[in-house]
Amino acid sequence: MAWIYARRGTTIGVMSLRKPLWRRLLRVAAIIIAALLLLVLSGLLLADHLAPQARGEASQVLPLQPAQTPIDRQIMPLQAAHPGQSGVAFLSDGMDAFAARAMITEHAGRSLDLQYYIWHDDLIGHLMAKALYDAAERGVRVRILLDDMNAKDKDALMMALDAHPNIELRLYNPFRNRSGIARTLELVQRAFSVNHRMHNKSWIADGRIAIVGGRNIGEEYFSARSDVNFQDLDLVVAGPAVQQANQIFDDYWNSDAAIPISALATYTDAQLRQLVRQSDLDALHAQAQPYLQRVAESRQRQRASPEPLHWSTQVRILSDPPMKHHGDAHDDWLVTALVRQLQSTRYKALLISPYFVPGSEGLDGLSAMAGRGAQVGVVTNSLAANDVAAVHGGYMGYRVPLLKAGVQLYELKASGQTGDSSLFGSSGASLHTKALLVDDQRGFVGSFNLDPRSAYLNTEMGVLFDDPVLGAQLRAEYLRLASPEHSWWLALGADDELRWLQREPPPHWVEAEPGSSLGKRWTARVISWLPLESQL
Incomplete structure (x- = not known):
């Protein structure tokens, strides 16, 4: 009997010393977080040593020949x-x-x-x-x-x-x-x-x-x-x-x-x-x-393009430097050249970007252009057409102030089954064209999205031109994308509520993100509350 009481006493004692489940889970979570922080800290301290160091032999473009190929x-x-x-x-x-x-x-x-x-x-x-x-x-x-x-x-x-x-x-x-x-x-x-x-x-x-x-x-x-x-x-x-x-x-x-x-x-x-x-x-x-x-x-x-080439003196191919993130000066960054083009707008700026997160500076710049009488139009993805909920979450808060400033917004309709939206995916969005046109003549086509990631994190490149014929072709592409067949037109209703106009017969207003599921809307909304804009 004494033995039994002793065992019982021991068991009771052990159980009385065991920590509550929530404290044990909290301890495990703390260990995981500490391990992740240690990993990230080691990366910050040793980044140049952690990256692969092998270098290939330097080479350059082969010399041009008059009639070799x-x-x-x-x-x-x-x-x-x-x-x-x-x-x-x-x-x-x-x-x-x-x-x-x-x-x-x-x-x-x-x-x-x-x-x-x-x-x-x-x-x-x-x-x-x-x-x-x-x-x-x-x-x-x-x-x-x-x-x-x-x-x-x-x-x-x-x-x-x-x-x-x-x-x-x-x-x-x-x-x-x-x-x-x-x-x-x-x-x-x-x-x-x-x-x-x-x-x-x-x-x-x-x-x-x-x-x-x-x-x-x-x-x-x-x-x-x-x-x-x-x-x-x-x-x-x-x-x-x-x-x-x-x-x-x-x-x-x-x-x-x-x-x-x-x-x-x-x-x-x-x-x-x-x-x-x-x-x-x-x-x-x-x-x-x-x-x-x-x-x-x-x-x-016997030619590479479906149409003959249009020849012009004002064509340049520009790019960010390959080690963009290692320097503080932005003079040779692509974003600097594009901002300079937009700031030169006299009467019209047309923008096409799958992912459009203008930031406070972009909002102020576009609003100022519209305020002085220039037509400012943007074609981007609707939530239904956008596979990146994080980017749409970063964009959605700018729509009302842009519309109030007089900027025209068009969101591309989803066509076909676009699948579920992911947080940071990039291959399922309906719109992938990245371009801008200033005053129907000065234009850019390339890889640059109008968002912080393209501006400050990724390297980008594209073609910058100053030519009325090329400008007319890019304007036609903008108008095609902004047409009733392809896009919703955004406007403000009572109490500055967003509305989407379906312009194809019969025309009608839509009061919520058209074509998107409740899950997509909630995902984008929640992400819009998070401090992620600099990464979008």
């Missing part, structure tokens, strides 16, 4: 007929944009230099990778620079191209850890340094012709997905301005942020052969036939 022989007479001018053509149609890249790759005989934020492991990604492989097989030197945020497991086959002796692939600001939980932990540890990404998009052939704009490489960017209504825009550029694109690429390629994939991971000849076999199979797929047919039509026209 088909592109030389096509572009040189055009340049001679338009001395001091650069030729430009718009690529708004997805199939045309695919065919233009395929054509300049097919005609390239010297070099191909590409830099992209995203390259998907899908039909379009495979077809374009095969085009690069075929060019390399002809002896063309191929340099590919990809941002590493989206170049992990799903793009292993794409990176296998590096196994070809004529192809080198480098990653911008890469992770040491290529996959799994280790990559996730590194993301936390280097949270501040990996937050800076390369958002540039360019495809340059033989140093003479370039495609610059908003498209990444993947099905949704070239109208190859039935569930996404993607509106996007690129420009084909030939002539002297391409030398600026060449210099931009070389600066990024030889920067400290560009690391050879061969220094980070190993890919085999077998994987390269697998990529080639898969690409050949993709070319037989029914979904690929319209794209290959459009390439065949372009081949008959």
Whole structure:
């Protein structure tokens, strides 16, 4: 009996000493938070040592030749007929944009230099990778620079191209850890340094012709997905301005942020052969036939763009510096050049941006322009069309003050099944065009979203022009996107409540975010309360 009482007493004593569940959970949470803080602190202190340090051999664009390649022989007479001018053509149609890249790759005989934020492991990604492989097989030197945020497991086959002796692939600001939980932990540890990404998009052939704009490489960017209504825009550029694109690429390629994939991971000849076999199979797929047919039509026209080039003296290709986040001066940043253009507005400023978070300075600037009588219009994504709830949450609070200031707002309608909104995704939004037009003449088309991330965190690039013909073409694209068929028109009702006008017959007002679910509306609203704007 004494033994039993002793055991009972001990048990009771142990239970009386056990801490409440909420205190134990609080302790576990504190340990997790402390571990995360320690990871982030180590990243802040050791960031330069944690990032991969391997450097590739420096290289530059190959010297131009008068008639070495088909592109030389096509572009040189055009340049001679338009001395001091650069030729430009718009690529708004997805199939045309695919065919233009395929054509300049097919005609390239010297070099191909590409830099992209995203390259998907899908039909379009495979077809374009095969085009690069075929060019390399002809002896063309191929340099590919990809941002590493989206170049992990799903793009292993794409990176296998590096196994070809004529192809080198480098990653911008890469992770040491290529996959799994280790990559996730590194993301936390280097949270501040990996937050800076390369958002540039360019495809340059033989140093003479370039495609610059908003498209990444993947099905949704070239109208190859039935569930996404993607509106996007690129420009084909030939002539002297391409030398600026060449210099931009070389600066990024030889920067400290560009690391050879061969220094980070190993890919085999077998994987390269697998990529080639898969690409050949993709070319037989029914979904690929319209794209290959459009390439065949372009081949008959013997030019890369669906329309003839328009030649102008006022065309420049601009970019942020490759190590943008390391300097404090903004003089050579793209945001500075674009703000300068907007500040020169006399009577009209038209803006197109998938993600539109103007900030207090942008709000004041646009309001001031409208206040002095200029027409200020913005086309952006509606909540239903936007896959990034965080960005819409950052934008939604600016709508009422912008409308009260006289700024015109249009939100693109969702078309097809856009899927669920994510916090920080980027590939499902209906609108992807990034452009602005000032006074119907001075314009920009590129990768720059009108938000803090493009302004201060990511590197961006694009084409800046001052030409009434190109201005008219960009204005037509703005009007198409802002048309009743594609967009809602926003206005204020009683008590400054937002309303959306459906302008297609029968016209009617909508009082809530049109086409969006209650869950999406609540998600965007909650995120709008959080201090995230600087990261959007």
